[in-house]
Amino acid sequence: MKLADVIAVLESAYPPKTAESWDAVGLVCGDPAEDVTGVLVCVDPTQSTVDEAVEVGAQLLVAHHPLLLRGVNGIPADDPKGALVHKLIRSGTALYCAHTNADSALNGVSDALAHAIGLEVTGPLEPADDPGTGLGRIGELPEAEPMRVFAQRVADALPATVQGVRATGDPERLVKRVAVCGGAGDSFLGAVARAGVDAYVTADLRHHPASEHVEAGGPALVDVAHWASEWPWCEQAAEILRQAFGGRVEVLVSTRRTDPWTVGATSSAAGGHA
The missing domain is CATH 3.40.1390.30 (NIF3 (NGG1p interacting factor 3)-like)
Incomplete structure (x- = not known):
């Protein structure tokens, strides 16, 4: 080809x-x-x-x-x-x-993230002109599960990183309807609050927007590494090419971990008050 x-x-x-x-x-x-x-x-x-x-x-x-x-x-x-x-x-x-x-395409980056987590996609978070397209996705789990179980589901679905997976909210809060956005997604916190979801999975959540969202009673947040949130797209894009060329082109997914954070540490200092 x-x-x-x-x-x-x-x-x-x-x-x-x-x-x-x-x-x-x-x-x-x-x-x-x-x-x-x-x-x-x-x-x-x-x-x-x-x-x-x-x-x-x-x-x-x-x-x-x-x-x-x-x-x-x-x-x-x-x-x-x-x-x-x-x-x-x-x-x-x-x-x-x-x-x-x-990001915005039908069967794009956020679709790949949603499918990796086990969600059945119902539509975009921020719709575009063409049906099914837009930024972010909303989907549902087969059954509701506690937030602590859902956070572990996300961690198990994505490649491990130094950051790992962070989540907010009551660990026993039930999660079924979920919004996701591959890559940096705190600009969509307002849309998430209006979407009627139980949780939002994205990357690069900043301290103040996340804190204000939680204080306002918004859906639970699950923050993952930027690279990890977009990694499922690689296999999706590869499969599109494989199907198009029927073996005439060898299509591989990179095995290199390009998340920029490579060293983790845990603080032993006391700080803050309940």
């Missing part, structure tokens, strides 16, 4: 026109006329995943996060991101990024 053929499948699944105006999606480097026999899918285009793509012989690295999100005037090889572009080109490996278009 040609790179252009693979891009056509990706852009059918994740239309670039649905990306946010500030985003940078699409082909970063690579020749659409070149042959592709192997694809590697990852969350982050980093030194580690670029090395992995070269090692497994992939002609295309598909990443969720953009490499060049902000405008640049050049990509010299002595710049960290420039070095990645140079390595990709020298190794004959293309880079394609699907970011907020993969």
Whole structure:
């Protein structure tokens, strides 16, 4: 298959026109006329995943996060991101990024997160123009379960990270209807409060918005690592390509853990009062 053929499948699944105006999606480097026999899918285009793509012989690295999100005037090889572009080109490996278009797409990033947790998706949290599309998802568990059990369900469904999984609220509170948002999701706390859900699973929750949400009596919160929340999408995107090409292209999911936090510690100091 040609790179252009693979891009056509990706852009059918994740239309670039649905990306946010500030985003940078699409082909970063690579020749659409070149042959592709192997694809590697990852969350982050980093030194580690670029090395992995070269090692497994992939002609295309598909990443969720953009490499060049902000405008640049050049990509010299002595710049960290420039070095990645140079390595990709020298190794004959293309880079394609699907970011907020993969977030809002039907069967996108939040669908993958919801399915990993075991939710039956009922619709988007913030609907877009096309039916079923939009940011975040709302879904339901087969049966209600205590918050402590649900938090463990989330932890078991996602790859382990130094941060782990944090949750708020009464551990015996029953959870059945759940909102999720892969990636940073505290901008949707207002929508979550209005959605009639029992809990919200997302990443990068900040102290003050989370505290104010809890004080206002909002749904329980489950905070996970950003990378972990988007990792289920990799297998989903890989399966879309596998089905499209019927074995003519080998599609792998990256095994590299690109969560930036790598060292954990527990404080022994006393502090705070009940």
